[in-house]
Amino acid sequence: MPAKPRSRSGRLAAALTYGLFRATLAVFSLLPFRRRVAAFGWLMAHGLGRLAGYRARIMANLALVHPDMPLADRRALATQALDTMGRMVMENFCPAEFGRSLEGTPLEGPGLADLAEASAQGRPVLFVSAHFGNHEAPRHLLSQRGHRIGGIYRPFTNPRFDADYRRTIASLGGAVFPQGREGTVGFSRYLREGGLGILFYDVRDPRGEDIPFMGRPALTATSAAKLALKYDAALIPWFGIRKPDGHGFRCVLEAEIPHTDPTTMTRDLHRRLEARIAETPEQWFWVHRRWKPRKAQARQLR
Structure with a gap:
């Protein structure tokens, strides 16, 4: 079973985080599916990814694996990777629409x-x-x-x-x-x-x-x-x-x-x-x- 936050403040933080996420999905659901996926990819690449520390982690991994890659190229790749991640998150939280989009x-x-x-x-x-x-x-x-x-x-x-x-x-x-x-x-x-x-x-x-x-x-x-x-x-x-x-x-x-x-x-x-x-x-x-x-x-x- 999933580990539950032990403290009252932890439970409250979990509830607020989930509530904010569901509210974000509700707002994005007003868009057609393809536009919704693209928009969340953009948001992850240009906002959420940086706030969550994902961009810094990607840059560190790229520096480790590709130390000779120019900094500008690493930055561009980090942005693209976050866009991919954001698109995946939205697709997988909308499984019925994602499945229909894959038909054929x-x-x-x-x-x-x-x-x-x-x-x-x-x-x-x-x-x-x-x-x-x-x-x-x-x-x-x-x-x-x-x-x-x-x-x-x-x-x-x-x-x-x-x-x-x-x-x-x-x-x-x-x-x-x-x-x-x-x-x-x-x-x-x-x-x-x-x-x-x-x-x-x-x-x-x-x-x-x-x-x-x-x-x-x-x-x-x-x-x-x-x-x-x-x-x-x-x-x-x-x-x-x-x-x-x-x-x-x-x-x-x-x-x-x-x-x-x-x-x-x-x-x-x-x-x-x-x-x-x-x-x-x-x-x-x-x-x-x-x-x-x-x-x-x-x-x-x-």
């Missing part, structure tokens, strides 16, 4: 054949994705084709945001498993019974392995690969790649990751994401603290 969008890529083969064999399928473009776009298209995709998610500390997010996922028909021991057990059972699931691998895991990502060691969970090996699940990456118009998508199911060992498979996942970022770097969520070291390592660096 083709699913493409060799992973489609891998999915069909695994389904014919009764094997579970574990999709893996990253916070890139809009990672929910392929789920919408698969849902429209009759697939139900469950997943583990990290509960929000604000219980109101958490309830909203759970409703958004559930609206697509997939089972929802909160992060933690109970959720992991439930998700594992779901896969063992032949279900279709989704996990994300591009956020920092303090208990993960140091696996290179864009040339820097990054603490990364290998749980997706471990689950695929344990339950003989097809491990298929997907990407919802935003088109240059800011609204359309290419939804790609990549070829299944070969079963070897967890570290090798996760390195392959990193290479897949690195290739996508190299093509359109503004579509990845650079706001993640992706290269933050372990606490012990951080103390040694001081």
Whole structure:
């Protein structure tokens, strides 16, 4: 279950934050969907992103990974990345309209054949994705084709945001498993019974392995690969790649990751994401603290 603010002031702050967010959505809902998405992207890029500290974090990450990139280019990329993030937030908090906007969008890529083969064999399928473009776009298209995709998610500390997010996922028909021991057990059972699931691998895991990502060691969970090996699940990456118009998508199911060992498979996942970022770097969520070291390592660096 999501952690609730302990103090009265914490509960009040959570309620006020949620109320302000819902009021903002209500105002934006007066706009047609496409204009609403574009407007929230602009607001995130030119206001909210700076106030929330996201722009500073993106600039720090870009300086770490691309130290030779000119400052003007880093600033431009930060603005573009925040615009992408804002568009994604609005799309995902309006799931019905987002789903309708995707109707007619083709699913493409060799992973489609891998999915069909695994389904014919009764094997579970574990999709893996990253916070890139809009990672929910392929789920919408698969849902429209009759697939139900469950997943583990990290509960929000604000219980109101958490309830909203759970409703958004559930609206697509997939089972929802909160992060933690109970959720992991439930998700594992779901896969063992032949279900279709989704996990994300591009956020920092303090208990993960140091696996290179864009040339820097990054603490990364290998749980997706471990689950695929344990339950003989097809491990298929997907990407919802935003088109240059800011609204359309290419939804790609990549070829299944070969079963070897967890570290090798996760390195392959990193290479897949690195290739996508190299093509359109503004579509990845650079706001993640992706290269933050372990606490012990951080103390040694001081």
